[in-house]
Amino acid sequence: MAAKHLVLVAGNIGAGKTSLVTKLGEQLGWRTGFETVETNPYLGKFYGDMRAWAFHLQVFLLAQRSQLHIEAHRHPSSAILDRSIYEDYYIFARALHSLGNLSAEDLDTYSRVYKLVITSLPKPDLLIMLKAPVSALLERIHSRGREMEAGITAEYLSLLDGYYDEWLHSFDVCPVLTISSGDLDYVNDPAHLASVIKTVEAKLSGRDELVFDE
Incomplete structure (x- = not known):
């Protein structure tokens, strides 16, 4: 019987996470998990007034992602998830605070809830980190033409990149494969x-010893 694995795919906006999760799920017969934008009641409100809705959005995403994580772990087959729950705090909540859209009090409260949730989750077997130059990220974002991503700038992607580098430097939950x-x-x-x-x-x-074929 094949070993069962829980794999998370992390990376900046436009790094290719959804495509990789889809392809690996198809080729390896793994269960896939994706963030469901359609059922998010805060996303539209957030883009209309980020300061008013940032905390609500982050708590909703934390709950959604923890549920996906638990369901994937309980599934009888291997599973791969589009974005890790760890990014919610270390990347996006911190970026929202840095940009003035999440107060220090809200960040602290969110951090406490996040840490309580994380301690209850089973550890994944592998984190795949996708890296790409900001110029490539922007090109992909523009080519897919999502209205909610229209305002994403190179500066914002660079800010996220910095948080990703900090996070990965101290990440020790599971092995990491950077692609x-x-x-x-x-x-x-x-x-x-x-x-x-x-x-x-x-x-x-x-x-x-991980070597890509030519």
Whole structure:
């Protein structure tokens, strides 16, 4: 019987998380989990008034992501999730505070709730971190043309990148596999996808020598 794994995919906006989760789920027969924008009652309000709704949005996303995490862990097969719950605080809540959209009091309250939630969650087996240059992120964001992402700037993506670097430096919950997605096309190039799958399987098996095929 194949080993069961829980894999989380992290990365900046436009890094290719959803595409990778979809492809790995299809190729490996894993359960997939995605953030459901349609059922989020705060997202539209947040983009209309970020300061008024940032705390509500973050708490909702924390609850949604913790539920996905628990359901994925309980599922009989391996599972892979689009974005990790750990990013909610270490990346996005901190960025909201830095930009003045989340007060120090709200950040502290959110941090306390976040830590209580995290301690109750099973640990994942692997975190896949997707990295890409800000220019590539912006190009992908513009090409997919989502209205809610229209105001995303290079400066904001760079801010998030900085928080990602800080977070990964001290992240010790599970092994981390960093993949530079800027030059990879695992959506349209079968060879690239095969290399990613080979690398992920090697990391999950405990092998540390990870080399992409040419």
